[in-house]
Amino acid sequence: MFRKLSSLVRISKFFHSHEDSAQKVFRDSISSTVKGVQQINYVVEFDNNLSAEEKATQKRFLVYRYDPADPEDFPKYVSYYVDLKKIPPMYLDAILYIKDNYDSSLSLRRSCREGICGSCAMNCDGLHSLACIKAIDTDLTKPSIITPLGHMFVVKDLVVDMTNFYTQYKTIDPFLKRKSPKPDNKEYYQSPEDRKKLDMLYECVLCACCSTSCPSYWWHPDRYLGPAVLMQAYRWIVDSRDEYTDERLEKLAEDMRVDECQNIGMCTATCPKGLDPQKSMNHLMKLIDDFKERRGAQEAL
Amino acid sequence: MIIQNIKSLKIYKQNFRSSQQFLQSTKHMAFSPLQLEILKFYRQMLKFANTKVGPSRDSLLVYIKGEFRKNQEIPKRQFRRIEYLLRQGQNRYAILKDGNIDQIR
Numbered sequence: 001m002f003r004k005l006s007s008l009v010r011i012s013k014f015f016h017s018h019e020d021s022a023q024k025v026f027r028d029s030i031s032s033t034v035k036g037v038q039q040i041n042y043v044v045e046f047d048n049n050l051s052a053e054e055k056a057t058q059k060r061f062l063v064y065r066y067d068p069a070d071p072e073d074f075p076k077y078v079s080y081y082v083d084l085k086k087i088p089p090m091y092l093d094a095i096l097y098i099k100d101n102y103d104s105s106l107s108l109r110r111s112c113r114e115g116i117c118g119s120c121a122m123n124c125d126g127l128h129s130l131a132c133i134k135a136i137d138t139d140l141t142k143p144s145i146i147t148p149l150g151h152m153f154v155v156k157d158l159v160v161d162m163t164n165f166y167t168q169y170k171t172i173d174p175f176l177k178r179k180s181p182k183p184d185n186k187e188y189y190q191s192p193e194d195r196k197k198l199d200m201l202y203e204c205v206l207c208a209c210c211s212t213s214c215p216s217y218w219w220h221p222d223r224y225l226g227p228a229v230l231m232q233a234y235r236w237i238v239d240s241r242d243e244y245t246d247e248r249l250e251k252l253a254e255d256m257r258v259d260e261c262q263n264i265g266m267c268t269a270t271c272p273k274g275l276d277p278q279k280s281m282n283h284l285m286k287l288i289d290d291f292k293e294r295r296g297a298q299e300a301l
Numbered sequence: 302m303i304i305q306n307i308k309s310l311k312i313y314k315q316n317f318r319s320s321q322q323f324l325q326s327t328k329h330m331a332f333s334p335l336q337l338e339i340l341k342f343y344r345q346m347l348k349f350a351n352t353k354v355g356p357s358r359d360s361l362l363v364y365i366k367g368e369f370r371k372n373q374e375i376p377k378r379q380f381r382r383i384e385y386l387l388r389q390g391q392n393r394y395a396i397l398k399d400g401n402i403d404q405i406r
Contacts, residue, residue, distance in 0.1 A: 068381060068382060068385035069382075069385070069386075071375070071379070071382060153385070153388060161388065161392075163392055163395070
């Protein structure tokens with residue numbers, strides 16, 4: 001199914017030189033299945049005393065609200081009506097408008113408002129994304145559903161507990177490790193071809209959108225490292241300046257925490273920066289298999 | 302028949318007395334798994350506090366005991382809230398353990 005879609009994507013690229021429309025076809029086909037999964041259990045109307053005509057011209061936002069520290073609170077969706085003409089086009093602008101004008105107790109993480117820090121990762125209309133670079137769907141007949149990242153413990157409203165994600169990232173040693181000092185004591189040299197290998201890997205912002213949309217990660221968050229972390233592990237293995245490649249591969253090979261990838265593909269579909277964790281993970285598994293063969297051959301000697 | 306009945310009555314009485322004694326000795330029902338987890342975490346925190354010396358140890362003990370006593374009245378059915386507080390506590394413990402933190406006042 002994915003192969004057929006990818007051929008569709010390649011054909012449409014000839015007619016629209018936009019990357020966006022090609023990705024949009026892929027995304028729409030996926031988000032339609034994801035949207036069906038969301039079950040809205042409890043909707044609370046935010047008291048606005050709006051008439052029906054006003055509501056018709058404004059966009060309805062169903063925002064997930066829950067305060068675990070409050071003993072009487074329970075998870076619910078609160079509906080807010082926002083006039084889309086008053087706000088810039090992104091989801092983050094809508095949420096901040098709600099926070100400024102309607103309900104200032106709404107908690108969310110956000111920092112750069114340009115998609116580079118990775119703080120505002122949340123589920124907007126079915127797909128995980130960065131709220132600051134995702135445009136609001138301007139269809140006024142459908143409500144917009146905003147929830148926190150999936151299968152993560154909620155700290156409050158849209159803020160989510162990321163400690164497991166960060167500790168997993170720490171385990172792969174995401175820094176340059178060298179055995180020999182700098183040549184001429186100046187800098188680590190790298191050819192343009194080697195630098196090109198890092199493209200589409202270094203842009204990762206660690207927003208956790210991909211990991212939290214991977215069903216494999218949902219079922220085994222403690223065992224499986226997740227696409228984000230594994231893509232970064234691949235980034236350090238493929239970096240020509242790093243000299244601990246074999247040790248890194250050995251660490252990944254022994255723990256069997258890479259094998260949970262079932263090639264589902266949600267990570268690539270979801271990535272708000274347009275990266276491809278699935279491809280990187282497949283390359284990584286191939287490298288690990290090669291390493292295991294080499295190690296087996298060496299031990300046989 | 303009568304002798305067998307008397308024997309079984311004796312055994313029953315013996316068993317009954319011992320279970321009563323057991324209940325009296327423990328004075329409460331068995332802990333639920335969640336309660337056991339929290340007690341385990343409490344012991345872990347106390348052991349951690351005992352590794353420190355001097356005023357940092359005292360202030361840390363006051364802080365830990367205060368945090369636990371603050372929430373001790375939560376009914377044991379409110380799993381969501383209890384688990385949330387336990388997770389927060391474990392996150393704070395990880396920070397205290399790893400960072401070079403001396404005191405909490």
